[in-house]
Amino acid sequence: MKLTIAVGTKNWSSWSLRGWLPVRASGLAFEEHYVRLRHDDTEDEVKKVSPSGLVPLLTVEEGGRRHQIWDSLAIAEFMAEIAPAAGLWPEGRMARAKARAVAAEMHSGFAPLRQQFAMEFARHMPGQTPSEGTARAITRIVAVWEECLAASGGPYLFGESFGNADFFYAPVVSRFHSYDVALSGAAKAYADRVWHHPFMREWLKAAAQEVADGVV
Ligand SMILES: N[C@@H](CCC(=O)N[C@@H](CS)C(=O)NCC(=O)O)C(=O)O
Structure with missing residues (x-):
């Protein structure tokens, strides 16, 4: 399983932090996709990775399929399911x-x-x-x-x-x-x-x- 979390500008994006922390705390390997917020190209760059137009978004690649989990709370739930030992x-x-x-x-x-x-x-x-x-x-x-x-x-x-x-x-x-x-x-x-x-x-x-x- 490959995990990629899309996050926004870290100084500003509180929801990105909420989505990133369960991924970081899971102990599982993951990659980060960074999107600069409040910039000329933000809308286009976010849309490339997130159909909702918002970050965070977790992409899970498994068995040749790609799944998207948008919204911090759904990411927190998913990470708790796949990393039970992390005590999320x-x-x-x-x-x-x-x-x-x-x-x-x-x-x-x-x-x-x-x-x-x-x-x-x-x-x-x-x-x-x-x-x-x-x-x-x-x-x-x-x-x-x-x-x-x-x-x-x-x-x-x-x-x-x-x-x-x-x-x-x-x-x-x-x-x-x-x-x-x-x-x-x-x-x-x-x-x-x-x-x-x-x-x-x-x-x-x-x-x-x-x-x-x-x-x-
Ligand atoms: N309910 C969503 C809220 C996500 C959200 O509002 N994200 C903001 C950044 S903190 C965003 O992507 N804004 C797009 C923008 O600034 O262009 C969640 O919990 O993940």
Whole structure:
């Protein structure tokens, strides 16, 4: 089986990060197809790899056939199926259902936060007061983190494994970092842990290179 994940500009593309993390964490070999976003040729370049016009998109080549999995949540589910040892979802049925709800809440919600505090992975952009909607999203996200960490015992939302539920909030961790959102206690420790995870460092290195190259 050959896996290729199409991702967008790493400093900006929060959904690409959500799709890339389960592939990276699976331990399986994969290739990356990079598309530069917000550029003159972006629409054409994305359409070449992704009929939905969006990234991430995972291409799976197997037995002479080529399959496309678009959307970060579908990629997270697929990777959990083909790499069960990676612990992308927790083992217990109820914990797994809860982890899916936590990821889905991010996937379909928190629009004010996503709009106001757009991902700028490698940039520090302090000094912006959260709008009412953004503040509400932050309060809810911190409550979700605290509740999951208390129930699982950490260090990640559902225990030992840095998994799909964490991956959906990884761009939020970066936003909290960029926009200096003050956290405390378990939520702060969790955000720091995620921010310093080797996979996040890998993504940061590429995003910082984009900044250095002036492409973002
Ligand atoms: N629901 C999709 C959202 C994907 C999405 O919105 N991707 C953005 C980048 S973060 C995109 O491809 N935008 C196209 C563009 O910027 O031209 C998912 O979860 O994968």
